[in-house]
Amino acid sequence: MATSRGLAARAWEYVESGKNLAGSACGLAGVGLALAGVAGAYWPVVVAGLYGAGALIAPPRRTPVPPFPGPAEQLDLVREDLGRLRGYVAEVELPPAAEGRLSELLDLYAALLDPGWVTEVLATEPEAVHALARAIRLDVPECVDTYNRTRWWTRLTPGGESPERHLERQLSVLAEEAERLTADLQDREVRRQQTHTAYLEERGRS
Structure with a gap:
């Protein structure tokens, strides 16, 4: 049937x-x-x-493209994931130095994802959205989880480079990446301002 x-x-x-x-x-x-x-x-x-x-x-029947979420909708989802990440991190015991560095990093992510004109700028940069989502959904959780597990093994077999040192190095790399992303967005706004200045000056001369 x-x-x-x-x-x-x-x-x-x-x-x-x-x-x-x-x-x-x-x-x-x-x-x-x-x-x-x-x-x-x-x-x-x-x-x-x-x-x-x-x-x-006759032209073939056009199959409509499935409606994927746009950058703004993706940022809403990433913002929710950041909230879940904060909850996860709060339950893991971290060394003070790494905990402070991670807190600063998450605060920077939150500032970039804060609804308003900043996210409007971010939404126009798909690569930046991808990088931010990857850091929140994959990189930071992997850093914390591998530290937590490696620390247990290190207690059984001491020696070698400490898990704490690896965690700090990982967070430093992620912080540098986030700072570059922020600087790129700032440069975009600077160029926009400079372009508008040039336009006004050219209009004044004409």
């Missing part, structure tokens, strides 16, 4: 398609030629051929 309904739906979809409409229009033209006596005894072949030609030249 489901197969029959599916076949019926596909058949009806073709009836309403541009290919069938174009083929039918050409087929009707063939019927007109047959009635005018132009097609002769082979009029069924002419009608079928014109229908087929019309169906072939």
Whole structure:
């Protein structure tokens, strides 16, 4: 029964398609030629051929692109993920130096994601949105989780570079990345201001 309904739906979809409409229009033209006596005894072949030609030249049915979330909607989701990340980090015991560095980093992420004109600027930079989402959803959780697990093993087998040192290095890299992202957004606004200044000066001269 489901197969029959599916076949019926596909058949009806073709009836309403541009290919069938174009083929039918050409087929009707063939019927007109047959009635005018132009097609002769082979009029069924002419009608079928014109229908087929019309169906072939008609553009294919356009499949609509699925509605993916835009940058602004993505930032809303990243903002929610940042809240979950803060909750996760609060439950993990971290060394004081790393805890302070991580707190500063999360505060910077929060400032970039604070609703308002800053996020409007950020939303125009897909690569920046991707980098911020990756840091919040993947990089920071991985830093904290690997530290937490490695610390346990280090207690069993002391020696080597400390997990705390690795965590601090990782957070330093992420902080530098976030600072570069912030600087790039600032440069964008600076260039916008400079462009407007140049425009006003040029307009004044003219």
